[in-house]
Amino acid sequence: MPLSGQKPPARRGLRRAALVTFAAAGLVGGLVAPNMSSATSAPKPRVEDLQLLAINDFHGNLEPPAGSSGTIKEVDPKTGQVVSTPAGGIEYLATALRQAREGQRNSVTVAAGDIVGASPLLSGLFHDEPTIEAMNKLGLDVTSVGNHEFDEGSKELLRMQRGGCHPTDGCYVDGRTFEGADFKYLAANVTSEKTGKPILAPYWIKNVRGVKVGFIGVTLEGTPNIVTAEGVKGLKFGNEVTTINKYAAELKSRGVNSIVALIHEGGYPASSTYNYDCGAAGQGISGPIVDIAKKIDPAVGAIVTGHTHNAYACSIPDPAGNPRSVTSAASFGRLYTEIDLKLDKTTGTIIRPSVTAANHVVRQNVPKAPDMTALIAYYNKLAAPIANRPLGFIGADINGRGSTDFEKPLGDVIADAQLAGLAAKDKGGAQIAFMNPGGIRSDLVYKASGAEGDGVVTYAEAFTVQPFTNMMQVKTLTGAQIIALLQQQVSGLNAAAPKILQSSAGLTYTLDLTKTDAARIVVPSIKLNGTPIDPAASYRVAANEFLAGGGDGFPAFAAGTDKLVGASDLDLFAAYLGANSKAGAPLVVPAQNRITVVGPGSDQD
Known part of the structure; x- marks a missing residue:
């Protein structure tokens, strides 16, 4: 039978270790000062707050990862030294996200690809169905595809979205048919060679109390270079910038002026500590995402990234030279990113100077989420005869x-x-x-x-x-x-x-x-x-x-x-x-x- 998926109320307990604020105005003490040149009599915009909680590159790590994969580097506030802190595990991630949502009027949970694929046995043995079930319970709303979503081919990816038992191995849970993802997979730049159309939805629109917010999801254009030929057979992978700008224009034509890009491509920050902010102009980060971010339509108010398994909460200039939030939450569920936006209810746009972002460690000193504990126990029991050999x-x-x-x-x-x-x-x-x-x-x-x-x-x-x-x-x-x-x-x-x-x-x-x-x-x-x-x-x-x-x-x-x-x-x-x-x-x-x-x-x- 299905495992319970309750979402117990939790306190707001994890606060940000670092705060990065992005705006089109000058930076003062690491924060963006508001532009005070406008007349003081100008009416203040009617605003709706929106919290985004973001993860990426989870790779089916339901249990805390072993070895170095299960730690996050951070600066010890007492000694000033960089230390490795144990982090991750879906039981703790669920608790952390539920705590973060507490008291929020509007919250959306997003991801930037590779939620499944290259997974440990607990998930991989069952073709990652346990991870999809866990993400449903976690409250994930939307994710881009990543390259590893194609490890078993596009048909298997579609099964992850739509449900149905595995074509070869059948059903795993008491004869119950796998129901698929409650969240939306987005694949704006992944098209069928036959039809020329995206194999999954290119974007998803969330109505936030009257303000429409669009999420565009893409994977890296070079996916065919890092996936087996069979996994990407019959597919084309388009340019990230061209695709995002195309669908940003389409969203604007539909009256959606608040846009977030979910990109399975990333960068390499100069520091390995989880809360590195890359500097006011993004000078402390390199890699593909820098060039991509600089070319994406300024209508995109925030960019959530992945793929490189690095942690950063950065500001990278958009084509107009204005700073824009670009973030990544490392990998394996060891971090989550909290991005706070203010939406102008009159124009329907993201107020860019308001955007703040910070990464938080998924620490293992909080209570485990009972529904995740039950899910892990169930699949561990099924896997035990093979796993423990x-x-x-x-x-x-x-x-x-x-x-x-x-x-x-x-x-x-x-x-x-x-x-x-x-x-x-x-x-x-x-x-x-x-x-x-x-x-x-x-x-x-x-x-x-x-x-x-x-x-x-x-x-x-x-x-x-x-x-x-x-x-x-x-x-x-x-x-x-x-x-x-x-x-x-x-x-x-x-x-x-x-x-x-x-x-x-x-x-x-x-x-x-x-x-x-x-x-x-x-x-x-x-x-x-x-x-x-x-x-x-x-x-x-x-x-x-x-x-x-x-x-x-x-x-x-x-x-x-x-x-x-x-x-x-x-x-x-x-x-x-x-x-x-x-x-x-x-x-x-x-x-x-x-x-x-x-x-x-x-x-x-």
Whole structure:
């Protein structure tokens, strides 16, 4: 039977740690001073307040995320030092949002994509139905799609919206048909190749006590570069700015003059602390969202973003040079953003000087929401026989997502697992294996997550690290193509934000960060088992189907020949843990000696 979805009243308990105010006037002490040049006799506008509560990149993290994925960086007010604070979990997020809504006359809860996809086992095992149910209970009103909403293809995304049991696995909850999302998914820039029309609604209009507020939702134009070809089959992804401006004009023609953009694309703030405000003119943030925000119609009064998993509450100038709110709430439900707007009831517009925004930590020292606790318990009971199965042992944390190094310890382990599983001649004869860093979704944490004991790696924990269950492929690449592949890590689509592949043992090279673009790969240093790569020779190279198809900006993979399809990446990872660790002889943390980095280091998202 369906779990109860009550929304208990809560006190207004979490206050903002930082406040950023956006306006078209000058900045004074970090706040925007109102323009006092107009005549004092001018009538004050009739105003309606609107609270927006925003999240992004939840990725099905119903339970508090493990390892570094479950913390937020903030400044300790007592010491002034940056500390990592435990955060996240739907039980705490629900409480925080319910507290934030208390006493508000008008409140809308929004998201900027990737609510599902790349999810831990508790949600992923059930094709993310638990997360959709949780978001319904949470009171989410509207979200843009993100790239991960397409992990299982557009038909599955439509099922998330409209409901219905999974076409292969059927229904999960006591024979009940999955009812789908109560909230609206928006996909303004995702169109069908056949019809040319958006596959889901481009915008949603909320009537706030007589003032119409429009929400336009888009995902990043480059979604096809970071999703499997099957996931985006039959779809086109339009430019974010062109799309938003098109629908902003359409909304205005319908009398909707208050507009908010929900964009699954983001930026990189100069500080990793959650309440970083980027400066009065947005000088402390870089990345795609900066250029996008500067071109979006000034009629859009606030921009909610995601994708980069960063936290910021910034001001970025619009095309007229006026500051505009641009925010992101990190990821995994560790933060939420509170954006307060004032709506002019006469003109129906957002009063831009009134907009304030701040991120709040979803702290774990508040009461758990009982309905979310019940939902988690229900699905944990269903998942337990699979989730709790032990696979292997580790003697210490092996960081993947939590590592800021180009060569990540868990990346080494995963690449080695793929090579081990595909090296046999009848399995593909792989000599090298590569893993994309973005596909490593968590860390392997030594501390027990349940009753399994410290150091035990369960199937659920392995699934959280490798949730896509991509099928592996082995292809023949020439040495020249391998060199090109390594160069594509730091050039082409990856020039601005390098994606350093995780490579299996035996492949070594030097990454020189004092150089630019492809020259950062020192070609003479590229060796396999101590022997320089021969551009004219052929090598068997393993990668998951996403990478092997040229995803993440690696077209050299797609040029490979003699493809052989192997087991899934998760199966190989599980087999490797079982074969290479046991109680008393755990898997050790790799030495990270495959990539020699010259010059300053740099964080990777």
